[in-house]
Amino acid sequence: MNDAENKSIALSLRTWKAQVERATGLLNTIGDAGLAAAIAPGRNTGIYLLGHLTAHHDAMLPLLGLGTKLYPELEAVFIKSPDGAGLVQPGLEALKQYWQEVNATLLEKMEALSAEQWFTRHSHVSEEDFVKEPHRNKLSILLSRTSHMAYHMGQLILLKN
């Protein structure tokens, strides 16, 4: 792999990292009381969205072949179930710690991937399907999860006064 290829991967990682930092700053600005509120009447709370983003970022570890999830229990509460479904949620302090820990672990492992590895399949696509759909590689996960984070940041900002 040559320099220009690495430039493109480096740029995608740079965009991801900047967005995580912006999201963390936004969560801090909103504060604990703000995060307990719903983004709009009858919609998700900030706490749920924090758990949801953390659960999705944690799931990127196995998806990118980087290891197992740190907090597999988050999926049932923050991905498979909607907010207000009555499931016991971790406390906000714990969630904020998971957010930091998951993102730090994920970034470190992503930064160690070679450009070649970014173009290999992610774990939700079979070898057979990957031959037919070679765009379903690890880099596509990074791009789509960057957008996913931005999507929910557009909602979290509504909690900022």
Add this chain to the structure above:
Amino acid sequence: MNDAENKSIALSLRTWKAQVERATGLLNTIGDAGLAAAIAPGRNTGIYLLGHLTAHHDAMLPLLGLGTKLYPELEAVFIKSPDGAGLVQPGLEALKQYWQEVNATLLEKMEALSAEQWFTRHSHVSEEDFVKEPHRNKLSILLSRTSHMAYHMGQLILLKN
């Protein structure tokens, strides 16, 4: 430029294109009455967000060196001014047409850029600064505008019943 570099650009364009299509589908689902409403009490209306996204995508033409804006008048209303500032907005029918036209023109021109061109500077960065900050290239605009669109889609979805 080799195959893997082109693959990375193609993937970024694919992600952009899929997101524009998803946004267009969402706007259609929300419908005219829905778009006239605010996403949350006291916040932007769907119409404003449609104008805002259209104005930003239109501005990508000069930013990426792909020509002049199709609708330069949108900037004053939908970027420089907040919603409800009292400026005359184009009608919704016109805005929906601009959205289609701007995105079609932009995509066609972006698809004609070579991988090499994507790594050249965008027009908001000087040649001098680009030497020091080579990540401020055209590809970085595509990635950040993809996230920008996702951010506002996370808000537009609140208009869907």
